[in-house]
Amino acid sequence: MIEAVGEHEIVVTGESRHAVLGDVLVRERQAGLSGVGEAAQQDREEGGGALPPEQSHQRRRVRCAGVLTGGAKLVTVPGDDSKIDPNALREAVRRKAGDVHSVQPSVVSISQVTERGSVYTLDEIRRLATIAKDAGLRVHMDGARFANALDHLAVTPAEMTWKSGIDVPSFGATKNGAMTAEAIVSFDPALASELAFRAKRAGQLASKMRFHAVQFDAYLTDGLWLRNARQANTMAARLGDGLKAIPGTELLSGPQANILFCRLPQQATEGLLAEGYTFYHDRWAPGIVRLVTSFSHTPEDIDQFLDAARRHTR
Template structure:
């Protein structure tokens, strides 16, 4: 971790953080001796058992190297090429994966369903799933993808997830969850892994670990055993069945052990709350995010953003409306890092007032 004396100034994303020491130790241990390849080693087998225990459900686990691969593989098992993937306009699969879902599904179309706080509105979703059903001239809604936590840092409640899943299943659609920040959402809404996945109607989950302490490991978690055979072949065909899979499953195993994943997410969420509370009320600063996961959106004057970047702070501010900036906190940020950032913003805003 970064020393408290040297502020961690990167707030672009939580994937800017390194890896938890427990993850590194597990990978070092996995490098000892020989092991069967392609996930047939004892470590990989034990991780499947750990996931089943965590979710209190039989699961099929397919480790992957990226969240985009997880999303693409998961969606490809749930929709034909003439199908459609319904998601929010803010979803990562729409904006940040360079057409990977279309590639993995051999051309399934994306249909966007809006809603506040980057969450799909149930009424709009109900209308979308019924539009042109059975019309051979139109793509057919096949799967809904729910991002949890969302790209704005909000999180669906269990009731919201259950309602959307119910609408989907009644219309014959399957339910995918993009859980790149699954652990952060669990902490934010106070749910269990089972409650926020299969009990809420989720068929398949893209389980994120890289943003929360792992190094190069995420996973597709399927709660439907009927998908296992297809996913096995798609996993291999996508180049994600690594020969030394034990190095990915070592990360995932250590991630789950002793609640490391939940402790890391809780800390990251707490850092976002600390930052929000520190910035609230400062002149020229408007908090846009509600309390949620580890993402904070604010409105800054342009000169404030420029001056912070000149001091070495890294954050996004050119992807949304003018003046809107985003800070993402991680397990690697210390309270002192957050306090130093707040102090920097405070001093800058004080300086602007003195000039005026």
């Protein structure tokens, strides 16, 4: 369990390790990238390399990523399901090491949950962290869906972060019930000292930031953040089970959190959109759609969507 302690610290209850809670940021992408920049601080200061997976939103969705990371260049690492492959990472951290003409890596960045809806196991996180630490790199976790991953793994926040080798996670709330509120957590006070300046550089120093930050008081009270994530994950599982029973529909992977990808017949996609349902479609390949559930969805909501999908596949 995570509790608020004072104004700028959090503590993982029952597992004694304090962490500096940096400024709350307004957007999850800016929080993730500013956290990358924070973790990328090295003796060489700005401009190191960050190693995210190829399918990361830092690379594909954020055009000003270099500004938000403080100049750290994104050098992607391949892998399946939007995860970083350990063998590819081992090669990436050694590639042109010490070559003044090449970007030198400073930090490895993973998303938990990933952009494909997959979740790193603790063993996978530890393996990547070990490779990174052996090469002198820090490890950043983009936790926009932190609570959803935690619910899926049934582990503690400590086990998924510092006990597995994470140095700087972002603690997301926006995708789990809050209105534009993300926090960057640093387990190294020395790294946290410059975080306020990075938030300012990223355009995240809102004049009424206290109204964003105060949401964490309610978010962290009585396990609300975990209940929200559990509801979203449960609804995704219900949605996945229902889609598998619809002829012509192919579930590309079992939902591990609250994101799933599936292949729908074209008439089903068009019919659902015409009824007012909104979802990403045809961005990855023809017929592929991404469906995301939230804490606010009920079993009735999911069943209504499934009924509509069935109607449009007949």
